[in-house]
Amino acid sequence: MPSEFELIRRYFSRATSHTDLAGGDDAALMHTRPGMQLAVSTDLLVAGTHFFGDTDPHGLGWKTLAVNLSDLAAMGAEPRWAFLGLTLPTVDEGWLSSFADGLFACASRYGVDIAGGDTTRGPLALSITILGEVPTGLAITRCGGRAGDDIWISGQPGRAALGLASLQGKVSLSTTAQAECVGALQRPVPRIELGLELRTLASAMLDVSDGLLGDLGHIVECSGCGAIVDVSHLPLQPLLDLGVSEASARRSVLAGGDDYELLFCAPPRHRAALRQLAQDSGVALTRIGELHERDADLMLREADGRLLAPLFSGYDHFA
Known part of the structure; x- marks a missing residue:
């Protein structure tokens, strides 16, 4: 059975485009563009709560990232980096390969670097922390509504x-x-x-x-x-x-x-x-x-x- 680090290397280590140092070290390194604020969000998807255990893994890989991207969309932010937390009950390499392909298909579509993450054994759960950029002062929050809008x-x-x-x-x-x-x-x-x-x-x-x-x-x-x-x-x-x-x-x-x-x-x-x-x-x-x-x-x-x-x-x- 492949080790944790071999699983990460095999399925989740792919080329990045705007990350100075991606997965493989103790932390990723990146820099923000001038005049930008960071927008950061995290979501957790748990089998049996957010999705059925037999859900197609390719679609699940897409959705795991897409729901976090939606949070950035709601702030008017441009997505840049994502970190994956993955808890697996067993190692099913066919499932992992399909899940990773779906995840990276979504990442490629929206210009996101998967910059790092972690895996462990446990009940199936998927977590993404996503970071994006928005020009300072232009983020759209929930609090700006006014009577008459x-x-x-x-x-x-x-x-x-x-x-x-x-x-x-x-x-x-x-x-x-x-x-x-x-x-x-x-x-x-x-x-x-x-x-x-x-x-x-x-x-x-x-x-x-x-x-x-x-x-x-x-x-x-x-x-x-x-x-x-x-x-x-x-x-x-x-x-x-x-x-x-x-x-x-x-x-x-x-x-x-x-x-x-x-x-x-x-x-x-x-x-x-x-x-x-x-x-x-x-x-x-x-x-x-x-x-x-x-x-x-x-x-x-x-x-x-x-x-x-x-x-x-x-x-x-x-x-």
């Missing part, structure tokens, strides 16, 4: 939740629809390019990992605002076209996790620029509501104008 969502939220539900046998999808939704769950697309474009347009932003309403609550709390989400503006039709009920589509969009779309706020004066950005980027941007004064709380506006408190929120690991 529009609320926007990128792409098509809800597909990943339907993919998970289909794998759990909770919803029945056609073969084509299941492939689309499971693909969204297992191979998310981090909105890096969109995040960079939103630096001068968005007032507050985060990525949707635990459900739109639950994550919007973080912006509301941090920005000291209330929010109203217009149900009739939600992008439900693409999900209805997959054959699910309106109730299932609505819950998937509002409370489904693992979307990794960008949820952001922007002043109304940027509407035209955002519509142009959507057209130029090919990424749908949907205006779904607005921020209000604090006493408005977080509410849903039905098509008939009624304001209702949400009956569900997002995912909580400890709820």
Whole structure:
């Protein structure tokens, strides 16, 4: 059986492009570009909690990095370096090879150096610490929203939740629809390019990992605002076209996790620029509501104008 260091050398030591000293020493060495701040994030994926144990390892390698890239996208940061922590119950070299290929495919797509990490024996768990750069003062936080700002969502939220539900046998999808939704769950697309474009347009932003309403609550709390989400503006039709009920589509969009779309706020004066950005980027941007004064709380506006408190929120690991 190969040693820990042989596994790292064989599967996770590949050429880097902007790292002074990568894996193999006690620490990596890198330097930031002038005028930049570091943006740093970490995520942990655990078998049985975040993914099924039999998940395709190539897709899992991609997702392990992609969910961290999404955090940088939400800050308007450019990804640069990543460090992998890998806990393995056994050494399966076929699994490792496929996982590493998926990880490095994602790294190559977004210009990330895998600069180091660690492996150990234990229950299957995957952790990435990622570092990126953003021009000083241009990072987009969760706290910049102001009453009157529009609320926007990128792409098509809800597909990943339907993919998970289909794998759990909770919803029945056609073969084509299941492939689309499971693909969204297992191979998310981090909105890096969109995040960079939103630096001068968005007032507050985060990525949707635990459900739109639950994550919007973080912006509301941090920005000291209330929010109203217009149900009739939600992008439900693409999900209805997959054959699910309106109730299932609505819950998937509002409370489904693992979307990794960008949820952001922007002043109304940027509407035209955002519509142009959507057209130029090919990424749908949907205006779904607005921020209000604090006493408005977080509410849903039905098509008939009624304001209702949400009956569900997002995912909580400890709820």
